[in-house]
Amino acid sequence: MSEQTATLFPSTATTPGGVSIELEGVTKNYEGQAVPAVENFTMRIEPGELVMFVGPSGCGKTTTMKMINRIIEPTSGSIRIDGREVLGLDPNELRRHIGYVIQQIGLFPHMTIAENIGTVPRLLGWSKERVNARVEELLDTVQLEPAQFADRYPRQLSGGQQQRVGVARALAADPPVMLMDEPFGATDPITRERLQQEFLRLQAEIGKTIIFVTHDFEEAVRLGDRIAVLSERSQIEQFDTPARILAAPANDYVKSFIGSGAALKRLALMPLADTTLAPLAGAPGKRPTVPRTGTLRDALDLLVVTGADAVDVVDEAGAPLGSLSHADVSANLAGIGMPAGTGMPAGAGMPAGTGMPAGASIGETSPGAAG
Amino acid sequence: MSVQSALVAPDLRRPARSGQRWKAFLVPGIVLLFGLVVWAWVQSLTLDSIEQRTLNAGYITDRVREHLVLSILAAVMVAVLAIPTGILVHRSNSRTLRSVVLGLANIGQATPAVGVVILLAIIWQTGFLTALIALVIYAFLPVLRNTLIGLAEVDPAVRESAMGMGMTPNQVLRRIELPLASPVILAGLRTALVFAVGVATIATFINAGGLGDMIVNGLKLQRFPVLLVGAGLVAAIAILIDWAAGLVEDRVKPRGL
Numbered sequence: 001m002s003e004q005t006a007t008l009f010p011s012t013a014t015t016p017g018g019v020s021i022e023l024e025g026v027t028k029n030y031e032g033q034a035v036p037a038v039e040n041f042t043m044r045i046e047p048g049e050l051v052m053f054v055g056p057s058g059c060g061k062t063t064t065m066k067m068i069n070r071i072i073e074p075t076s077g078s079i080r081i082d083g084r085e086v087l088g089l090d091p092n093e094l095r096r097h098i099g100y101v102i103q104q105i106g107l108f109p110h111m112t113i114a115e116n117i118g119t120v121p122r123l124l125g126w127s128k129e130r131v132n133a134r135v136e137e138l139l140d141t142v143q144l145e146p147a148q149f150a151d152r153y154p155r156q157l158s159g160g161q162q163q164r165v166g167v168a169r170a171l172a173a174d175p176p177v178m179l180m181d182e183p184f185g186a187t188d189p190i191t192r193e194r195l196q197q198e199f200l201r202l203q204a205e206i207g208k209t210i211i212f213v214t215h216d217f218e219e220a221v222r223l224g225d226r227i228a229v230l231s232e233r234s235q236i237e238q239f240d241t242p243a244r245i246l247a248a249p250a251n252d253y254v255k256s257f258i259g260s261g262a263a264l265k266r267l268a269l270m271p272l273a274d275t276t277l278a279p280l281a282g283a284p285g286k287r288p289t290v291p292r293t294g295t296l297r298d299a300l301d302l303l304v305v306t307g308a309d310a311v312d313v314v315d316e317a318g319a320p321l322g323s324l325s326h327a328d329v330s331a332n333l334a335g336i337g338m339p340a341g342t343g344m345p346a347g348a349g350m351p352a353g354t355g356m357p358a359g360a361s362i363g364e365t366s367p368g369a370a371g
Numbered sequence: 372m373s374v375q376s377a378l379v380a381p382d383l384r385r386p387a388r389s390g391q392r393w394k395a396f397l398v399p400g401i402v403l404l405f406g407l408v409v410w411a412w413v414q415s416l417t418l419d420s421i422e423q424r425t426l427n428a429g430y431i432t433d434r435v436r437e438h439l440v441l442s443i444l445a446a447v448m449v450a451v452l453a454i455p456t457g458i459l460v461h462r463s464n465s466r467t468l469r470s471v472v473l474g475l476a477n478i479g480q481a482t483p484a485v486g487v488v489i490l491l492a493i494i495w496q497t498g499f500l501t502a503l504i505a506l507v508i509y510a511f512l513p514v515l516r517n518t519l520i521g522l523a524e525v526d527p528a529v530r531e532s533a534m535g536m537g538m539t540p541n542q543v544l545r546r547i548e549l550p551l552a553s554p555v556i557l558a559g560l561r562t563a564l565v566f567a568v569g570v571a572t573i574a575t576f577i578n579a580g581g582l583g584d585m586i587v588n589g590l591k592l593q594r595f596p597v598l599l600v601g602a603g604l605v606a607a608i609a610i611l612i613d614w615a616a617g618l619v620e621d622r623v624k625p626r627g628l
Contacts, residue, residue: 069535071531071534071535092537092538092539093537094537095534095535095536095537096536096537097537100532100535100536102528102531102532102535104526104528105528105532106526106528106529106530106531106532106533106535107529107532108529108532108533108546108547109526109529109551109627109628110550110551110625110626110627110628111627112627119533119536119538120536120537123536123537123538123542153626153627154627155627166532169536179535
């Protein structure tokens with residue numbers, strides 16, 4: 001059994017992390033319905049990529065995702081994971097190698113947290129010791145103290161804790177692919193943001209190939225390597241990185257999905273570490289400072305709040321690296337999406353601190369502010 | 372010092388337990404008390420020859436044994452037959468079949484037990500076997516119904532996540548659905564067992580023994596003490612069996628629910 005486990009997806013034997021997923025002409029027709037739920041869906045997802053499916057309720061995004069682990073059987077088309085056609089595999093064996101997280105979490109209420117997390121490893125026939133060690137490791141990974149939580153039952157946990165257990169359970173057998181159906185949808189905004197941050201940190205470590213379904217575009221922008229904006233029948237309206245979708249939405253449908261404040265959303269995606277800074281002018285220490293680990297949005301936020309002409313970006317030790325004015329922020333925003341090299345260094349063409357109103361420049365670059 | 376630790380330690384771990392312990396023995400205590408009162412009362416009477424023939428340890432033990440054998444055997448057979456049938460109907464995924472079975476189950480519960488017992492005796496034969504089968508028929512449908520409902524009530528998200536993790540349909544049934552449905556199924560069995568104890572009284576009409584003998588004799592011969600002891604014993608057995616089944620239910624029920 002473990003022999004088969006190791007070879008279900010060939011690349012997992014040699015490289016940890018994710019594998020590719022290819023969907024080709026995948027269609028789902030439900031009997032008695034004139035219009036297919038999913039029509040001719042084709043997409044290639046690279047190993048280790050976190051792809052967000054965004055679309056309104058009933059657009060078929062969840063159906064598309066559930067065809068990958070064959071919870072829903074496609075009517076036609078081909079689905080390959082790591083080059084292997086999944087429609088030819090035993091569905092149960094396939095599902096044991098794909099992590100699956102759903103919004104309602106679906107923890108088994110009559111099993112302890114440890115038993116819940118150990119489910120797939122036990123199905124795969126791991127030894128008791130190996131399962132226990134893995135459970136402990138995973139509880140640590142999702143920041144739940146094993147000694148405290150392992151023997152509890154799901155209903156003794158808060159919603160956020162349950163969702164962490166859900167993620168840990170999906171990761172238990174170290175599957176190269178994870179399918180997540182609005183996993184954080186039912187949590188309150190504060191818990192949600194914490195879970196998202198933890199999830200990003202986790203993904204940076206494990207590098208799984210993840211398909212993440214959400215109807216929340218903000219969430220898609222925050223988490224995704226690439227976003228697929230889907231409309232009726234799971235048609236792909238645009239499939240690109242968050243920055244490029246925000247900078248150049250393909251059509252009105254995508255624009256309407258982005259909603260207002262696209263420029264602000266883009267700024268939040270631009271780390272200060274990658275930003276072109278203006279040289280320091282005047283005496284440092286007079287201006288407000290923002291750490292290099294933040295984003296352009298943090299810098300703009302500080303500009304607006306303090307009313308200063310410019311803010312200094314500082315490194316971890318607090319040494320200033322350069323400064324940013326409103327105009328510099330705008331210039332950086334304009335530089336995104338251009339071919340590499342043409343982005344003008346901020347401050348070269350524009351004198352720092354000309355005091356251009358931020359709202360005006362952002363208004364100009366914001367595509368389709370109508371929400 | 373040791374008194375203090377003995378008192379405090381269990382309280383910290385299971386605060387609810389000490390409160391439940393005396394309650395667990397409340398029911399048998401009351402039954403025992405009533406039994407003693409009735410016994411003392413019968414002792415104070417001068418019994419005539421008819422009463423003496425019935426109100427003695429040997430006769431009563433025989434009737435109680437017959438009664439218990441009949442009702443417990445019926446409940447066991449119901450468990451063995453109705454639960455698997457419920458599982459099969461559930462697994463068939465056929466809405467029509469489900470509705471038909473649930474409808475039948477509801478009709479079955481409305482049918483008077485006396486009718487089932489007598490009709491079966493008329494068309495077949497009298498005796499223990501007929502009484503047993505009549506009881507099984509009568510208690511079958513409620514257990515079937517509870518099995519179906521218990522399985523249907525399992526949270527679809529739990530079922531989907533079990534399936535999504537690669538459990539086969541049989542594994543989903545054994546590891547997820549049945550444990551989660553077990554409280555409802557057990558409640559059905561408990562009802563069936565108590566039903567069976569009550570309905571087994573009717574077995575006397577088709578010559579299958581049990582405590583019904585005492586009740587009918589007491590009525591026909593107008594011997595009130597005989598009637599009262601017989602009826603009281605049936606009630607006591609039903610209550611005690613329900614109590615015992617409740618204890619078993621608490622033990623067997625999966626934790627965490």
